[in-house]
Amino acid sequence: MAKKISRNTFLTENSPSISAFASITGEKEGSGPIGSCFDRVEKDSHFGQDSWEKAESELQKQTVELAIKKAGLKSADIDCIFSGDLINQCMGTTYGLRDLNIPFLGIYGACSTMAEGLLLATLLTDSGLGEHIAAATSSHFSTAERQFRFPLSYGGQRTPSAQWTCTASGAVILSPQGGAPYIKAVSIGNITDLGITDANNMGAAMAPAAASTIKNYLSDTGLTPDDFDVIVTGDLGTVGSQLLKELLLKDNIDISVQHRDCGAIIFDSEEQDTHAGGSGCGCSASVLCGYFLPKVQTGEIKEMIFAATGALMSPTASQQGESIPSISHLIHISYKI
């Protein structure tokens, strides 16, 4: 049973194992600097479907099925699944998972969804409430761009701080027993809003949430950045990453050596014209499952923080002049049990 050591942070008692993980992306993500790490790169951005939303559903379904297969299990072996996505009413998730017949708990954390699902799956697994609990999420460039910004065919100019929504999905299976990676601790985020109103600068909106969650976690545990090989954020991109480091430096926390951002890693901004980097629920989910977890599995990375961030905005809120609330949940992942 996990131990609550502060208002936000829980240390696990039995270090649940991420017993399987899978990632599938679109072709642009597969052509990026870390493209070879994903389990599968799909050339058909429609994933064989006749709408973008159905394409995202298919992407998430295939990724969850692949994680289950890699665990040597069947859908019927999964106790329950936590998932959500960015499309209105989480359509990518509900339509993607409806045929799998797995007890389903829908979550909404925008681009923090992978961390939120991992967090809840960790608390249930560590409390002995499941043998195989799954967490997943997805995003698709074509569903997100047209919902949050402009019609795809409009071809609007993108600002330098804009990010590129990844067509990608990641899924994990948590188990009480199994090999590395292990989850040592989780920390729930609080909603943070410093007044950013620019929907084309979500990195800046989300950086304060990541800074707050990372700072709280280090303070709660007495750990320092030097205790980690990497401190990974979700999709702050280049603009938000710089801001995160500056914010933490004000509290004398220097993560410049350890910090990596999934949104900054997944694309070559210059070559791929992605401006400030990748974004979307599937960005951090696929980079976690494709790039980082295999390195923890082999011991190349021994201790890591995964702090995905979510911009909890909606186009309606932006049109009403509202600022963008954000949240960041944190997972401490380790090579050692």
Place this chain on the structure above:
Amino acid sequence: MAKKISRNTFLTENSPSISAFASITGEKEGSGPIGSCFDRVEKDSHFGQDSWEKAESELQKQTVELAIKKAGLKSADIDCIFSGDLINQCMGTTYGLRDLNIPFLGIYGACSTMAEGLLLATLLTDSGLGEHIAAATSSHFSTAERQFRFPLSYGGQRTPSAQWTCTASGAVILSPQGGAPYIKAVSIGNITDLGITDANNMGAAMAPAAASTIKNYLSDTGLTPDDFDVIVTGDLGTVGSQLLKELLLKDNIDISVQHRDCGAIIFDSEEQDTHAGGSGCGCSASVLCGYFLPKVQTGEIKEMIFAATGALMSPTASQQGESIPSISHLIHISYKI
């Protein structure tokens, strides 16, 4: 620590107490047959705000604050809160709760949200992971109707099977110790889709999910409808309620004596022109917190099932000809510890 007795169902070990609960509704709900049971009925449907979405945020915020106050606590005493709503990107929730500074876990279960939040809060509380865990949700007629159906000023004709989205919110606080009501068990739902495509007949879309979850729970526990004073569904309305009873009768389960539906209770359909009844996340949440939980607190109701249902559809999916997947999570609430 809860005990998992089937793939879906968990019995609680320590019977967490619903130590406080609150409900606030709009004027139409307050003028209905059970209007006097709500903690507060607000005459201003804008809740002092300048948009419907901000009104819903304010409604949810005030309801959560009231539940916290009724528990004799402050925001800073709440370990974490599970909440979500129907507006795109759960705007009612994220903007409503951002100032409360409570560790936040966003959920999406459409109109099953209150049951999903209660379920997760129960599992964490029963595992010793919090002293005061909150669950909340809300809906607003004017945010939901214009998002899911037609512009408010269009004045479209409504079908006989259509339901009326409630302007309402409910919030609960769960604690390891406290008086009745107690939570004895919870059951996670699976996504169910029997092919209903009519967004104006959501009761019919959701009834199979409720039937499946109730049937599984009775089978998992060996209990029968006669073991309960009431078996409460969320917002099936009159059409969906009839279908639910017919579906369960096929399995020789007769709930006709015990069944109540929050959507069928909250309005007088004839007098208030609400057709098949109320709907929306706030419908079952406010009726649970305003009407049912006080009766369990006094022992007038000794054993009850609360099985809220959610239609996991989106306007985009409906426009693409998709059917409506649904889900129902179940909470067994008792007067006895």
